[in-house]
Amino acid sequence: MIIVIAVGAWLGLKLYKQAQEVSSEESQALSLLSNVQDVSQLNNANAVSTILPQLQAHTAKAATIANGSLWKLATHVPVYGDDITTVQGMTQSVNSLSTKALPQLSKSLQTLLGSQLSSGDRNISVQPIIDAQSGFSEADKDLQSELDQLKWLPEPHLKQVKEPYNLAVQKFTSVSGQIDQINNLIQVMPKFLGSDGMRTYVIMAQTTSEARSGGGLVGSLGSFTANRGAISVGEFHPNAEFIKLGGSHANADEQAVFQSPLGFAFDIRDLATFPDFSRTAETVKDVWQLSPYKSTVDGVMGIDPVFVQEMIKISGNVTLPNGMVLTGDNTAQFMLNGIYKDVPVSEQDTYFSYVASAAMNNVFKNMTATKMIKIAQSFSSLTGQRHLYLYSFHADDAKNFQDAGLAKNAPSSETNPETGIYLNENNPSKLDWYLHRNTVITRTSCNQDGSQTYHVAFTATNTIPAADLASGNAYILGGFSRIGAPGTPVERILFYAPQGGSIRNFSVSGNGGNPTQVSMDGKKPWTSVASIAPGKSVTYNYDVTTSINSQADLSLDQTPMGWLDPGVTYNMGACKIG
Structure with missing residues (x-):
């Protein structure tokens, strides 16, 4: 991590040279983490174990240097002391990853991948999965804890600290996300497969x-x-x-x-x-x-x-x-x-x-x-x-x-806030295959009470090709209910605020009605009807304020489309939660 001349002027050449050494060790460690940030790479039982000795050597050296007496003194430097604190925390988190979570993961992976799960065409041996549960659970818990600590470090001021810090968060998020995926299924699978009976x-x-x-x-x-x-x-x-x-x-x-x-x-x-x-x-x-x-x-x-x-x-x-x-x-x-x-x-x-x-x-x-x-x-x-x-x-x-999280409801968490946007086709048809949606979520402020405010821009576009529109296939195009013309989706849309939060300042462009608030299932969503002709779009803009207890970025929960890409763009640069 290069602590630039502004800090070097305060504490001298020795700190500067040590910072260069820390930077080199952390860069090599983060590069090695690329070997375990994709689940497909984890199918190799040796994927983790082969990198551990090198990874541990790099992270231990970086952590030892960054937590020495000279660096502890440097944390008191005005403004740039926060950057020193961030470097120290980062080296500790990456070192903990290499000495606790990843060795546990390596052991559990090798045991599971060496097990015989299939005992017939559609007969699964449940016991090896049960045996792997505790190891994956511990590794997952350690990873999530270290990621939380990493995210709550002070926001770096210097570009030379900010860039590697952001890279560390990115790598940690990727690795922890992959392990969390596997852990969730391993915890679910035995019960799902009737380990305790039919x-x-x-x-x-x-x-x-x-x-x-x-x-x-x-x-x-x-x-x-x-x-x-x-x-x-x-x-x-x-x-x-x-x-x-x-x-x-x-x-x-x-x-x-x-x-x-x-x-x-x-x-x-x-x-x-x-x-x-x-x-x-x-x-x-x-x-x-x-x-x-x-x-x-x-x-x-x-x-x-x-x-x-x-x-x-x-x-x-x-x-x-x-x-x-x-x-x-x-x-x-x-x-x-x-x-x-x-x-x-x-x-x-x-x-x-x-x-x-x-x-x-x-x-x-x-x-x-x-x-x-x-x-x-x-x-x-x-x-x-x-x-x-x-x-x-x-x-x-x-x-x-x-x-x-395997059976979602409307937004229900104050700490992990979501805004919900749900569509319901009212022109009986199969037109939602053509309705492409894009949502941009932009954080606009981090408020003193602990809440955050975001702007949400949701757009739905009718992309039906001329050839399909001309086919006259009423089963696809609808139009026979007299609710909408053939080829025109008519959507009853629900908008949900985050749990403990609020929505305000709706504006609509295109053929959509102004949302009104209703009561349903103990919540108070907003609702509107939009009619989207071929080649046309409707856009809803609104502001969201989260609960004062929110601890994560606002995300979108929505009606699924016919593909995996959710069409969501997040812009969170205005401020940092916490």
Whole structure:
């Protein structure tokens, strides 16, 4: 870390030379960390252990120098003393990483990767995963603690300190994020696979090309059973079988919000309308228990075509009855758009069921630790972006499912603030495949009471091609409800403030109404209806203030699109939290 002449003038050439030495050692250490900042690299049992001796030598030397008596004296230098403190804290954090978290991780990884997980076609040996839980949990805990300490160091003034500090935060965030992904799955997997006895989950398959707050219109329900590692995937049944069971599953507040422009029936099709997956899971269970397939239900999974595509990418291609091959690149496009063009309506449910069943079966077929690590990497982004939900009705399992963020609700954390933006298609169609969304979140101030203020700019653009618009395919284009013209999405949008925070100063450009505040499920979201013609956009601008207890940057929770890119840009340079 180069402490420049401004500091050198205070404390002399010796400190300057030591700073250059610290800089060299830390740079080499951070370079070595690149070997473990991607989950794919962790599939090699030696990926961590081979770098540890070199990494520990560099970090120990840097930490020893930076915490010597001369550096302790330098912390009292006006202004630039904070930079010295930051360098000291950084060297300590990176050294702790190399001597505590990474050795524990290396040991746990080598044990897991050396284990035999598959004991048959779809039979998984659960015990090796259980044996790995404590090691991964400890490594994850140490990493998260060190990352928190690193982030709370004083903001550096000097460019020569700021750049390596930011690099250290970036590397730490990447490594800790990767390990957190693996740890979450390892903590969940044994319970999910019925390590304590049989578990049966209802699988809710939804299509995001007809948006609902938490995903999309529910097309079918299936089942998944696990008993001490033995997996069985049941048949998927089309929504028509459940619609005829009748009954609305919404409360008065929900019905009031979604009574126009299209009055939602809140039968099986609309159960992802609730931003809280806890509500969705409960109502899906109720519907399942009214059907001929009723059974013990231990939890609910929610999946969509993006999840299916990611599982096909990991587990292998699926060949459709018509000979088409679905891959890790074309599955979502086919299931969200192509099927409505190329497959007769009478056969679409069969195709959906076939693909969903094949993907779920293949996920657990011939399981290896390497495959499980790949699944862990995908599960983090899939659950974070609402392409996948894992919800348990067992209190002892809940901490590893919904409490671990695998079944998102509307914003509920004061310390990790989110603003929620949820879309619901009111022009019955499959137009949300064409609706591309972009959101820019800019921090504008860090307030004295501990809260932060942000500006949010949310834009939705209708990108439907002229050829698709000219096709006249009413199943895709809609328009027959007289709510919107063919090819024009009509969206009931919900905007949620962070827990303990607020929204103000809405402005709208394009064909969208001014948001009004409503009550729903114990919260007070804002709602608006936007009609977005082909080639047009609508933009909502608003300001968000977080809770005084917020400890992280504001993030966006939103209705998933037909791809993994969430379309979010963050600008946080105005100030630093804390």
